[in-house]
Amino acid sequence: MSTQNVNFENKEGQKVPSVTFPMRVNDDWVKRDTQEIFAGKTVVVFSLPGAFTPTCSSSHLPRYNELASKFAENGVDEIICVSVNDTFVMNAWAADQDAENISFIPDGNGDFTDGMGLLVAKNEIGFGKRSRRYSMLVKDGVIEKMFIEPDLPGDPFEVSDADTMLAYINPEAVQTTKVSLFTKPGCPHCARAKDLLIKQGLAYEELTLGDEISISAMRAITNADTVPQIFIDGKHIGGADELAKYFA
Template identity: 60%
Template sequence: MELSNREGQEVPQVTFKQRRNGQLVDVESKDIFANRTVVVFALPGAYTPTCSSTHLPRYNELADKLFANGVDEIVCLSVNDPFVMEAWGEHQEASNLTLIADGNGEFTEGMGMLVDKSDLGFGRRSWRYSMLVKNGRIEKMFIEPEKPGDPFEVSDADTMLDHLNPSAGRPSFATVFSKPGCPYCARAKQMLVDHHIAYEDISIGNRDITTRSVRAMTGNATVPQVWIDGKHIGGAEEVAAHFGEKAPV
C-alpha cells in the first residue's frame, strides 16, 4: 500500500450520487469545493466503531470553531452508498456536517486513498485521512500512518483545528440531569445558554434514569445536577456560583 500526500494538487473532479429530500441527486466536486474553504475527513465506513464514536462526533462538536477560523463547510466522506450515508447521518450528531457518499470510490481512488479491506469483509474502502481544501486545491493533508487495522492518530478534528489556529480554544460542554417543570432546572439551563455552553439534557424519572441514579453519582437526589467539561458542579446555586452570579430564588 502506497499512500501519497497530494498537497498542492487539485481535488478529483467527479459526480457524487447523493440523497437529498428523499431523492437521488448529482453533486459535482466543483459544487463543493469551488471558491470555498472546505475541510474533508474521510473514513472507512458508516456505522463502524471509531467513525461513529469519535471521528464524526468530534468534527460536529468543533464545527463552530472550524467555521470561525475560515471554514465554509465540513464534509464527511466514505465509500458507502447514499442510502447508507443518509441513514447514518440521521442516527449521528451530524447537524453541522455534510455527509458525502463516494459510492463508486471514484473520488477516493482519484485521491490515491482507495485501499483493499477485504480482510474485514469491506472490499475497497477509503483510508482514513483529513484535508483542508481551498478553492479546489489541497492545502494540507493528514493521512493516517500505514499500519495494520484502522489507525486513528492524525485525521481528527482537534488536529485540523490546531492547524488552522494553534491558539484556538475548545468549546465547553455540559450535561444536565433535570425533571420537566422544575424551575431550578430551567434556571440552570438558561445560565448555560447565557454563557454559550452547549448541553445535553437528561430527563430523570423513567426506568432507565431515576433519582437513585443521580444519588449514586452525586450523593444527592435533587435536580438539577450539572456537569461542565467532566466536572460535577451541582445544582442551580452551585452553577450560579460557578459563573459568579446571584443564586436563583
C-alpha cells in the first residue's frame, strides 16, 4: 500500500476503487461492495482519519447527519462515512453518535482509501496508516467532485464539510439562517426542539444552563424562566411548542 502525504491525485471523472467491505451487522458478518453501494445511485462520501477523534465526532459527522434530509431533497441516495477502522469500532461510533442518517463503512484494511490514493502515514500519533480527510460526490460509481483537505500540520478541516458539499450540489440549499437555543441537561422539551431543528436541516448554537450560562443571564436575554428558548436570525421564537408552530 502507498502512503503518500502530498500531491494527492484528484480522481474526478474516474471510477471508485472496486472493494468489498466485511461488516458486522446484528451479530452477523455481511459484506457490502462498491458495486452495490454506488451502481445507479448518487452517493456522498466523506472520509476521515478515525472514529471517535475530536473533529470527526464534533463537526464532520454530525453536520452530514443533520443535513441528510437536505441532501436527499437534492438527489442524494445515501451518505457514506468511510474510515480506516474495523467494523466493531465503526459500529460503536455509530451508536455513540446516534447518526441514523449515515452509513458507516469500515475500510479496515485501507483498501478503498489506498485505491483512492489517499492513504497517509500517521505514525507520529500512533495511528499507523489512515485516510486523508476528504469528501466526494459519486454518481453511478464515477467521481464527479472531490474536496480534499490541504496538506497542512495537524488535522485541517476546511473543505470536506457537509455545507461545502451541499453548496456544490445546490447553492440555494445551504443554510443562511442563524439559530441559537438555551437548554439544560435532561430537558425533554429541549430535546424535542433540537429534533425539530435537525429535521429542518438547521444547525444551531446550543447554550447550556449551568455550563455555559446562568439562568439569570438567560432571563435577562429572553425574559423567560423556562427552557428551551430559541432564537432564529435574532428573533425570539420561544419554546418547543412555539418552534413547532413557527415551522408549521
